Amino acid sequence: MPLPSLSIGSLTARLPIIQGGMGVGVSLSGLASAVANAxxxxxxxxxxxGWQEPDFHSDYVAANTRALRKQIRAAKEKTKGIIGVNIMVVLTNFAQLVRAAVEERIDIIFSGAGLPLNLPEYVDKTSSTRLVPIVSSARAAKILCRKWLSRYNRLPDAFVVEGPKAGGHLGFKPECLDDEAFSLEQLVPEVVKVVAPFEEESGQRIPIIAAGGVYTGADIRKFLDLGASGVQMGTRFVATDECDADDAFKQAFVNADEKSLTIVKSPVGMPGRAIRNEFLDAVENGAKIPFSCPFHCIQTCEHKNSPYCIALALLNARKGSMKHGLVFAGANAHRIKSIVPVETLMKSLQDEYEQSRPAADATTVGEDLPIEAVLP
Incomplete structure (x- = not known):
């Protein structure tokens, strides 16, 4: 059987694959539209x-809001497929970005890095925008369902469940990252179970999306078998022609080996997974990169005590300046060997999914059985 489709509310994607949102500037309209077209x-x-806007340093909120509108419009010009935006709760301009995305009639808002408890208040009931929180535990999913029901009389349209093998900032304590109790294989069934009563009572389907370390078509099958309706993949889409980052950024993934991947303590107070490079070596050796903070982009960032600016470090990497940049990556980044078109990647994931079909599935009558298997 081929990969199934994924429905979130009235939206249906032909494939159950969501490309993860990657900042700063790694996944913009170019990559997003290519994935939607595939x-x-x-x-x-x-x-x-808004890093390319002229007032990025002088009016951070206005520049980013304007740029978001431009990127949504650019993506819609390139595809008739489904486009979403990822808006982190901890962003200081969270509300402005959500409002702009809704006004631009974005299909889906994905929101994590904190619990988006008040996300529905920015979206009136006439809006077609779907709301999908990103969580790292069944407890968080249950809290959101209860809060949204009591405050707004609505439920999330889906959940992305992100495990500890994801790239970038992680919603786990460092000591939990290698604990099997917090693995994605454990988290997905737990969230499926806790959401089920809300589905039954409301009559609304709430798909669960597995994220963090999903790499192959066989991985997709594994998580669908565990109850997920789809997967989210970030790292795999970096090494594509259409990824919006500089080629040097993509090549860092191709060049990475397993020893290259490391957990860093981010200035925003969370652990993060990244590819080791000269920049990280300098930071770990005690270097403090001088900077002023014109952004205050993350609520939890203690920029006065930080050795570097997380926003500028991510942006430098996106531009290809590896010596001055931080490269976030998932736990399977070392498995990437080449840069390919998005269409090629999507086709390979479909092929891998079909090839991973358990041998027992082939015993169904009519599916290429030897003649003696169906004779009395």
């Missing part, structure tokens, strides 16, 4: 999205 759901990342 049958998945493309996602524009909003952190620092």
């Amino acid at each position: 049958g998945g759901i493309g996602v524009i990342a909003t952190p620092g999205i």
Whole structure:
């Protein structure tokens, strides 16, 4: 059987694959539209999205809001497929970005890095925008369902469940990252179970999307078998022709080996997974990169005590300046060996999914059985 489709509310993607939002400037309209055209759901990342605007340093909020509108419109010009945006709760301009995305009639808002408890208040009931929180536990999913029902009389349209093998900032304590109790294989069934009563009572389907370390078509099958309706993949889409980052950024993934991947303590107070490079070596050796903070982009960032600016470090990497940049990556980044078109990647994931079909599935009558198997 081929990969199934993924429905979130009235939206249906031909393939159950969501491209993860990657900032700063790694997943914009170019990558998102290519994924949507290939049958998945493309996602524009909003952190620092206004970096090309002339007033980025002088009016951070206005620059990012304007740039988000431009990117949504550009993506819609390139595709008729499903486009989403990723807006982190901890962004200081969270409300402005959500309002702009809704006004631009974005298909889906994905929101994590904190619990988006008040996300529905920015979206009136006439809006077609779907709201999908990103969580790292069944407890968080249950809290959101209860809060949204009591405050707004609505439920999330889906959940992305992100495990500890994801790239970038992680919603786990460092000591939990290698604990099997917090693995994605454990988290997905737990969230499916806790959401089920809300589905039954409301009559609304709430798909669960597995994220963090999903790499192959066989991985997709594994998580669908565990109850997920789809997967979110970020790292795989970096090494594509259409990824919006500089070629040097993509090549860092191709060049990475397993020893290259490391957990860093981010200035925003969370652990993060990144590819080791000269920049990280300098930071770990005690270097403090001088900077002023014109943005205050993350609510939890203690920029006065930080050795570097997380926004500028991510932006430098996106531009190809590896010596001055931080490269966030998932746990499977070392498995990437080449840069390919999005269409090629999507086709390979479909092929891998079909090839991973358990041998027992082939015993169904009519599916290429030897003649003696169906004779009395």
